[in-house]
Amino acid sequence: MQAETLVYTILAGILALFIAGFHYKLNKKSMSKQNMLFLFLRFVTIFSVLLLLINPKLEQITLSTIKPNLVIAVDNSSSVKYLRQYNAVNNLVEKLTSNKSLNYKFNIETYTLGEKLKASNSFDFNEKQTNIQGAFGQLSQIYKQTISPTILITDGNQTYGSSYEFEYNNYKQPIYSVILGDTVNHTDLKIQQLNVNKYAYLKNQFPVETILVYNGNTNVNSRFVVTSGNTVVHSETIYFTKQNNSKVINFNLPANSVGVHAYKALLEPLDNEKNTINNFKNFAIEVIDQKTKTALVSDFIHPDLGVLKKSIESNEQRSVTLLNSSTILNQINDFQIVIIYQPNSKFNQLYEALNSENKNRFTIIGTKTDLNFLNKVNKTFTYEISNQTETYQAVLNKNYAPFIIEDINFESFPPLNTHYGAASFSIPFETILNKTINGISKKDPLLATFETNGRRETVLFGENIWQWRAQSYLNTKSFHQFDNFIGKLIQYTASNKQKSRLNIEYESFYNGNTNVIIKAEFFDKNYVFDTRETLNISVRNVISNETNSFPFILNNTNYQVDLSSLPASDYEFTVSASKENISKSGNFKILEYNVEEQFLNADVTKLQQLATNSQGQSFFIDNTENLIETLLGDNRFVTIQKSNKNSLSLIDWKYLLIIIALSLSLEWFLRKYNGLI
Template sequence: MPGPVLILIFLGALLAFMLAWWHYLPRSRRNSRLYRALALLRFLSIFGLILLLINPKFTRTSYDIEKALLTVLVDNSSSMVASDSAVTLREITSRLAQNKTLQDRFTVNTMAFGEEMRPLDSLSFSDQATNISRPLQSLKDVSIGSNTVTILLSDGNQTLGEDYEFISHKPEQRIFPIVAGDTTTYEDLRLDRVNMNNYAYLKNTFPIEIFTSYSGSGSRTSVLSVSMNGQTRFQQNVTFTKETPAIQVTAKLEAQNTGLQDVRVSLLSFDNERNTYNNSRQLSLEVIDEKTKIAIVSSLVHPDLGSLKTAIEQNEQREVTISSPRSLENTWEDADLLILYQPDRAFAQVYDVLKTEGISALTIVGPRTDWSFMNAVQNTFSMSTYGQAEEIFPDLNGSFSIFDTSDFDITDFPPLDFELGDITIAADYESVLDQKVKGVLIEEPMLAMVRGQERNEAILFGENSWKWRIQSYRNEGNFQTYDGLIAQVIRFLDLKKRANRLTLEYEKSYQGVNAAEIVARYFNETMAFDGNASLKLFIKKREETSSREFPMLLRNGYYGLSINDFPAGDYEFTVRVEGTDITRSGGFKILDFDVEKQLVSSNYKKMARLANASGGSVFYVDQVDQLIDDLSNRNEFLPVQKSNQNVVSLIDFRILLAAIAICLAAEWFLRKYNGLI
């Protein structure tokens, strides 16, 4: 406690003593026990008040030992089993985690990683992909202001995520890789990548882009072939040399039959080639004989039109044209779906076609919509405007049930331009988005899905939705949020059979590393989503007779099931609604592709570059003792003693106030009892 504070306390005590003495102990009362007691109580009261004013404090110092953080990252992918490193990695992980020298110097954590990083309880080596950059990035985010050491046990072959060699490192983050697997470089022919569209149209030519490479010091000639349903459709000789180790080939094939086609790309292996798994690649192609034709009709030239066209055509089964309602060609008359952008009186003929043909439509209205025409030409919805332009923000409707919106993130989405007014929708509808004006949610829809007897309709209130696509890219680095929403709207409009109460969504083929997901939606007799139904899925291989039964789980507006434990093959399934005779069937293929088998040699050179960039060193599985000695002898990882100083109040105000109150009350009681008041 500082000296001046002690002096103030002494002077305060002296002042309290003098006041109590002056008030109660003149010469005539000094021998009275009553007045001595009253003087003591008055002294304590005054001295307590003075202590409250002075508020004396002192500094408390505590000492802590801070150790550097040591994280052991263990590759849990299936490539560790393929390279016979599983047993070795388990032994090394146990040695590092239980080493007394490391525990005395570091705070040791063990983590496993494959596609994701997670705390290590046991190593199964079952992950179907290796993402090394994600755990390194996560550890970088927690290494702020403190030394961290990362021991990376892996073969260095990354099959998912950004290149870990080029992620940035903080000066205090050191990485020490331990290279697992076979470090011998073998001569190898490899299919690096095959690019092919998922869909092709009957009698059309489609391209297959093939990237091949060769690892070795000599030269090799191989045969590149492409087959469809077992029939060879393309063949070409390719010669690799030291100067040209990579060759790109584009094969153009004709789609001759409809349905799901098996496409196999293969590169003929040479004698005694160690890894032949990466010499072939299996894909699936769905050949269809028609597209869904969608026409965007607008009298205006606006960026919304291009944004909608680009988003819709992400699905190759859809073809979009942009035309004017005054166009002599009238391309919109042959369309399967229409998008009407800010209709005016020029759309009279378009609405005649809508009524006679029963075509579903998405109507986008905004400040330049002719509302007197719109209110007269159709009876689905109407609006009486106030003539006041306003910016309206979207608000996601959590109770929307027609399709899944759980992945639709509208964070920081800009407002659309619109006019305020009273909106009336005469038909049965659900709003995907509601309107929010100046932070206040108003009871008006922004994007509404309308169910009709003959056709479906959708209505978007506001222009400049192209800004949403830009914001989607800013939020996530891609356009999937916006494009996915538009795709769901188009799918809703494209429902041809309104009597079908059970709908299915699934892909026709899945890569082996991905889980096959089947989505089902069941509607009641009024075509509203039924979340109380019980759906069962029966699935089997095509050549088998018995099937496996799975209950489908209710999620956000749909029933779903992920099939993640099935081997490669052709499957067929049936979804049944319990208690009814409603069923739907389908089929899909899980392709035989294991990305972890593409490489057999460890990428020790890349691991060494990673270590050098972070200030660490690379080691091998037989150098674990050297690694422990290196970490134990580095001065930058010594435990640090840190002192923490806390300024603590000497007195507890609540106790002191209670004591003052007790002294004053006792003094008053004694004076009252003895007739001094």
């Protein structure tokens, strides 16, 4: 308590006593017990009121100590197991976490890094990918405001993600690299990279590009062979020298039959090669017999046109031709779907041709759309005319039934421009996205689909969708999610298949280094997404004839099952609902490939550069004796003492009010009882 407050409290007591005495002592020669009691009650009342005004407080200072963190990030990928370093890693982590001096100085936190960063102190070394850069990105958020030296135990071989050797600029913590693996350079041939499209078209040829790399000091030759089953489809002899140690090979293969075709590329190993796993790569291609052709019709230039073309053509199965309302009339039958961008009266003949051919269409309405014309030629919906424009954001309708839609964070996308008002449909329709203004849903469709007279239509009530693709890239660092969303819209609109209560989404083949995820949606008889159903998948290995069953897991707007544990092979599957007699079947292929087994040596250069630039140190796994001493002796990592000053009220105002009320009430009652009032 401050001296000033103490003085005020003493003065308040004296003043309260003086006022109470003035009422009950003045002009009285002696005080009766009754008057003494009245004086005391009056004193309590006045003193409590004055205390309430003074509100005396006590300052409390508490001291706390904050130890620095010691972050141990362990590479949990299968490359550690392949390089036979798992025992050394386990021993080192046990040595660090059990050291009493380290535990006294640091808060030790252990993480595993693979495809994602996870807080864990157990390691199985089975993860298929390594993303060191991503792990540092997550750690920088966790330990942004603390002292957290980091021990990175890894071979340094990253399978995806940006270069990590410069992550010290973002992480800003000293990094101590513990390097795993063999640092001796061995003679090695490997297929560094193989590039091939995912799809090819029947009776065409598809290109294959292969990058071959040699590590050695002598001149060698080998044979590069590509096989399909037992058939050799391409082969050639390759020569390498110490100076000319890489080759780029380009060749074409025929696409003679529809379906998924698997190939194996092999660079025949040398006699003294230590690692032969990186000498081959499996790849596959799906041959299709048709290509979805899309006409994108507009009478003016807009950024949306380029974005739509790029997004649609990101899938090799689709092509887009930009046309205007007059040039399309003579070639309308060449396209499976027509995208009509902001139509006006010049589109009258186009609409007549589309209706005559009953052609599927995708209409985009914006600020330059002639609504009077559109309402006249269109028989399925009308749009309110207000001569005003508005911007609407989007929110996903999770009960959309016709096909699976992933929420790609639509609510973060910029608003689309369009006419103010709402659309009125004369036929049943399905809403994909609803309009929102300032987070308030308008219950009006922003993006909708419907079927009528045997054709499908999609309508988007807004322009500037190019901003959505840009925002999607900012959110995910990739255009894939947005392009996939547009691709699904085109695929649905171009098809005339009837909608199903059970929809399945899967790939025809999966590379061995990717997750094998199959998604499904199940709807009730009213085509509302049913979260109560239990879906199961039965998977049969075509080669071994082994059958396994897996349950689907509900994941927000769809069901998912992860089949990444299955070995490389051909598979047939059936997805079935347990409560109803509904099922769907399909097949896929898993290619054999483990990217973590492609590395023979640790990436010493990057790990040493990372440690040096972050003001840490690098150690080899066989020479870590000085690591603990280095951490304990570094004066940068000290315990910080913090003081917190809290101001606490000595008296709770609620209790003071109760005391005041009681003392006044008691005084009044006693005076009344004794006839003094």
